Amino acid sequence: MTTTAEIVKNNKDYTLASWTAQSAWNPITMDHAEGVYFWDTEGKRYIDWSSQLVNVNIGHGHPHVIKAIQDHVARISYAYPGIATEARGRLGELLAEVTPGTLTKAFFTNGGTDAIENAIKIARLVTGKQKILTRYRSYHGATFGAATAGGDPRRHGHGSGVPDIVRLPDPYAYRSPVYRGRTQEEGDLIMADMVEEIVQMEDPKLCAAILIEGYSGTSGIIQPTEAYWNRLAEICKKYNMLLIVDEVMSGFGRTGEWFGVDNYPNVQPDIIAVAKGITSGYVPLGATIVSEAVAHYFDDHALSMGLTYSAHPLAMAAGVANIEVYRNENLIENSREMGKVLRRGLMDLAEKHACIGDIRGAGLHQVVELVKNRDTREAMTPWQGPVSEPMAIVAKSLKDDGMNTFVRWNMVFNCPPLCITEAQLKEGLDILDSALTKIDKYYEG
């Protein structure tokens, strides 16, 4: 049997890890997984408080999805994208049912990044315009186009990226000076007015689309109110621009609604990009899903984009089976209800630990920001800053106590699988409580 040390050594010797200097990569292993837990090769159990990369929404090892994939691979292992299959048509139909408004047709990709790339291409083809407006604090993927679209620091290190991306300031109520002395909604409306002004400065005749996460993700779950969303939709209409909503992370029940944008019932996206929860990671898959009007453009114009693995049969089967699980097991509703339990638990922790400065999010998609002082809001680690001692202590404590999640700068993400129970949430909150107890002494209030 290969030992844990050998597994790690082989991984480090022969493979490259994302977003890190290789010498700093000290991975845990995974041997098997079930529901909200996974076990390493030493038999240690972890509660998966981040659903891996916020994608294993239905939980690990679901028998219905495993069987669907196994049955399908035995029947069709691959069909090129020009061929029609039953599973592909069925998944398209199911997506049309669960996605908002008139979104009806899906172009299948390998993941979220290429769903965004193709959304941008489609918006440019349909409008005949080039500029795409996106938020600074956002992440849309790792290829040149998608990485440039995301304003998050993960875009750095590759030169100036692709042209015609215009970035917008963030509706960051906790930190932006615009919100001082104002309600969030008042601040949001000012931020939305600034979006309109930027469109005017950039020339509406050149602006193709606004691209925004349906519910902000790894940049810090920094989410504006409905007032902001309604204004964005108005601006798009007024200037003949499309609204592209990135639902890669916020889709498939994460926020307690099918899609993040469903939190804003008056907003109708023209295009959404999905991935992650569409298969809960069982097989890689993404999709760019367009409205009837956008789809109509391609009735007589070539859809000049393609991928060898577009509509891969195993991914189609996994997607269909996932949507059946979401529906049959009421996972969207569970996310909403358990999200309330999670929020109450985080608020209880905030009573006990003054270092919790802000709690944001909805459903099973929540973050806490840790601060040195609640009045000054000074972050335990600043945005893009090097890891501070207290944040390193938090990360180590969570890992030692059997929790897998993201600790990014001063933020701890709370995004477990949607099948989590109240007892399992309490287990995770206790692990977080213990980690925060270790850094109480760093609070300077």
Ligand SMILES: Cc1ncc(COP(=O)(O)O)c(C=O)c1O
């Ligand atoms: C909001 C958002 N968009 C796009 C992506 C890119 O998706 P992928 O990593 O599947 O290419 C991610 C990945 O985390 C994401 O969170």
